[in-house]
Amino acid sequence: MSTTTVMVLDDEEAMRSLIRKFLVQEGYRVIEAANGSEALDLLKREVPDLIIADVMMPYMDGFSFAAELKKAYEIPLIFLSAKGEEWDKIQGLKLGGDDYIVKPFHPGELLARVESVLRRARQSTSAGSRAAVGPLVLDALSYKAMIGSETLSLTLKEFELLSILARNKGTVFTREQLLESVWGSNYIGTGRTVDTHIKTLRLKLKDHAHLIQTAWGVGYKFEV
DSSP states (O other): OOOOEEEEEOSOHHHHHHHHHHHHHTTOEEEEESSHHHHHHHHTTOOOSEEEEESSOSSSOHHHHHHHHHHHOOOOEEEEESOOOHHHHHHHHHTTOSEEEESSOOHHHHHHHHHHHHHHHHHHHHHSSEEEETTEEEETTTTEEEETTEEOOOOHHHHHHHHHHHHTTTOOEEHHHHHHHHHOTTOOOOHHHHHHHHHHHHHHHGGGGGGEEEETTTEEEEOO
């Protein structure tokens, strides 16, 4: 079972360390950034399941980061701030924040908020068309696959093949299962068709080609 990844975005190293400690103890994987600009660069390499962002930061504050984030990603976002005024909370929620926690906070409160936001996000994702799997974002309505801000140029079959593997990450599919799922039970072809499409998918994934792994003698799986 894959580990849930949380990005902690705060210019104070002590605060990042404290939050990381709380989250790691509960089994979360944590990645960190010191400001909004650094976080946007990190997102080009890895898309987390949730972001906790401080509001007051140099270079790019939390609200400015949220505005940029929502242009390209649909990642649950919790704002963290020493400012507890109602206007700040409303502004954060208007910018797409899923929750707003005022410092100082109790570890139990932070973890409860994290679990609540993640639960709502998973329910929404399972019912919706978009899914974030590691650095990959899939949109079933537009048939788009994105890594960071880059949209992959995929054929319909390539998109369907990638979607099946990614949305069932960790599951090994045989070539026969992939043939039937993507090309249909009446398709006259062999496992070589799947192999060829996997090869082109890996080329288009570039530095993320390793996400599609070969299960020797069986088939393929998507692993983050």
